[in-house]
Amino acid sequence: MSQSPAPATVELGGGHLLRAATPDDIDDIVTLEVAAFGASDEPRLRAHLNAPATDTQPAGVDDWTVVCQRGRVVSACGLLHHRLWVDGAVVPAGQIEWVATAPGHRRGGLVRAQFSWLHRRATEHGMVVLLVAGIPYLYRRFGYGYGLSWPGTWHLADDSHRRLAHRGQVRIRPAEPRDVAALVSADAHRHQRQVRIERSSDTWARLVSYCRPGGAERLAVAEDRQGDLVGWVKSEHADVERQVWALPSYAATTDVGRALVAHVAAERPPEWSLHLAGGPGAWGATLRATARSTRYDHGIFVRCPDPHALARALVPVWNRRLANSDHHESGELDISLYRTTVRLHLDEGKVTEVGHGPIIEDPFDHADVGVAPDWFGALCFGRWGAQGLAERCDDVTLGRYPGLMGTLFPRLDSDVVCDL
Numbered sequence: 001m002s003q004s005p006a007p008a009t010v011e012l013g014g015g016h017l018l019r020a021a022t023p024d025d026i027d028d029i030v031t032l033e034v035a036a037f038g039a040s041d042e043p044r045l046r047a048h049l050n051a052p053a054t055d056t057q058p059a060g061v062d063d064w065t066v067v068c069q070r071g072r073v074v075s076a077c078g079l080l081h082h083r084l085w086v087d088g089a090v091v092p093a094g095q096i097e098w099v100a101t102a103p104g105h106r107r108g109g110l111v112r113a114q115f116s117w118l119h120r121r122a123t124e125h126g127m128v129v130l131l132v133a134g135i136p137y138l139y140r141r142f143g144y145g146y147g148l149s150w151p152g153t154w155h156l157a158d159d160s161h162r163r164l165a166h167r168g169q170v171r172i173r174p175a176e177p178r179d180v181a182a183l184v185s186a187d188a189h190r191h192q193r194q195v196r197i198e199r200s201s202d203t204w205a206r207l208v209s210y211c212r213p214g215g216a217e218r219l220a221v222a223e224d225r226q227g228d229l230v231g232w233v234k235s236e237h238a239d240v241e242r243q244v245w246a247l248p249s250y251a252a253t254t255d256v257g258r259a260l261v262a263h264v265a266a267e268r269p270p271e272w273s274l275h276l277a278g279g280p281g282a283w284g285a286t287l288r289a290t291a292r293s294t295r296y297d298h299g300i301f302v303r304c305p306d307p308h309a310l311a312r313a314l315v316p317v318w319n320r321r322l323a324n325s326d327h328h329e330s331g332e333l334d335i336s337l338y339r340t341t342v343r344l345h346l347d348e349g350k351v352t353e354v355g356h357g358p359i360i361e362d363p364f365d366h367a368d369v370g371v372a373p374d375w376f377g378a379l380c381f382g383r384w385g386a387q388g389l390a391e392r393c394d395d396v397t398l399g400r401y402p403g404l405m406g407t408l409f410p411r412l413d414s415d416v417v418c419d420l
């Protein structure tokens with residue numbers, strides 16, 4: 001899908017000028033964002049804005065937009081780069097984060113205009129998926145759908161950490177730069193058949209650099225008697241909400257998990273609530289055994305601007321799934337997205353090509369496969385599996401291919417929280 005490059009400056013009316021951010025904007029952006037989201041966001045925000053260019057990514061601030069009026073930054077947001085793993089396949093992805101407009105300038109289309117700009121930018125970077133978390137429905141207005149569920153969220157009662165007090169032999173301490181290699185290795189224990197955002201050594205190094213003991217963002221590691229890293233937990237003390245949030249973390253055993261949960265719980269200020277994001281392995285098992293499950297309100301927004309490109313990235317995954325199934329069909333499977341159709345060419349149970357099929361405006365008519373485009377992400381990322389998606393959504397149908405679609409699109413777990 002080709003789009004023309006973003007112009008240098010766009011006039012939005014009312015004296016508002018939209019442009020790419022520069023390093024000179026960083027302090028003004030931080031002021032705007034801290035006013036919107038609280039001081040606890042500042043360390044992470046500055047780390048992203050000041051991130052230098054790497055072999056694969058431009059400098060952090062280069063993918064931010066600002067809207068200025070009379071030289072003052074009144075709206076801003078940034079595009080983060082990710083590699084999204086989907087059941088073993090890597091998909092170039094982005095995330096739009098820190099979306100904020102100053103009071104007095106809201107409802108004037110400033111965010112809508114920046115999203116158009118950042119969508120073009122994302123296409124230039126070859127991103128085939130975009131993620132955003134936030135206000136219900138808002139981003140559906142910009143072509144996003146609810147493509148991913150939050151990993152389960154768990155709540156710990158006020159005094160629970162006392163009974164979790166660990167009797168084993170782990171030491172918990174703040175993470176340091178020397179831990180980066182071990183943190184990268186620990187990520188190899190994340191479930192490989194899962195939707196997850198890759199954390200590179202650059203990601204971990206940045207995390208370690210902005211997390212501080214006693215600060216808004218904290219990263220603690222657990223080490224065993226030999227000094228080997230056997231777990232980590234990342235927590236955020238959100239001052240505006242008076243909540244402590246822990247990301248899906250890692251524990252080699254449930255004993256380590258209990259020690260980490262007890263550690264986070266003990267650090268929670270009085271009267272603040274504690275929320276822990278679930279995940280695979282011993283970390284998730286610890287939460288299931290010790291905390292109360294709560295439902296986080298809605299999913300993560302996902303935009304798939306080029307469904308054919310996304311489909312091409314998933315071909316190896318589909319072929320592995322087909323090889324492990326009874327489906328050895330040859331022929332064409334058309335997945336109607338109503339305005340466009342993704343056609344899979346199958347040859348004896350192998351997807352050999354992804355192309356465009358004829359537009360099918362009413363797939364229900366002749367028992368074709370139809371997926372409204374804003375649910376295509378949920379289909380590809382296994383939010384409920386093809387069958388579950390069709391049961392939930394009026395404009396999704398598996399037509400005469402429920403078995404084949406179920407094989408191609410099973411339900412997957414995800415530990416994406418849009419946050420690292």
Ligand SMILES: CC(C)(COP(=O)(O)OP(=O)(O)OC[C@H]1O[C@@H](n2cnc3c(N)ncnc32)[C@H](O)[C@@H]1OP(=O)(O)O)[C@@H](O)C(=O)NCCC(=O)NCCS
Pocket residue numbers: 036075099100101102105106107108109110111112113133134135138141
């Ligand atoms: C939410 C916020 C970013 C919107 O910025 P904005 O510049 O006013 O947004 P726009 O004027 O471009 O509006 C974009 C669309 O979202 C809608 N919208 C704006 N604010 C909204 C809100 N708070 N809730 C729901 N929808 C909203 C608008 O109606 C508009 O829809 P339309 O284009 O289809 O008419 C701004 O109110 C803000 O900074 N709030 C505080 C920080 C925050 O909550 N950020 C979002 C985190 S997810």
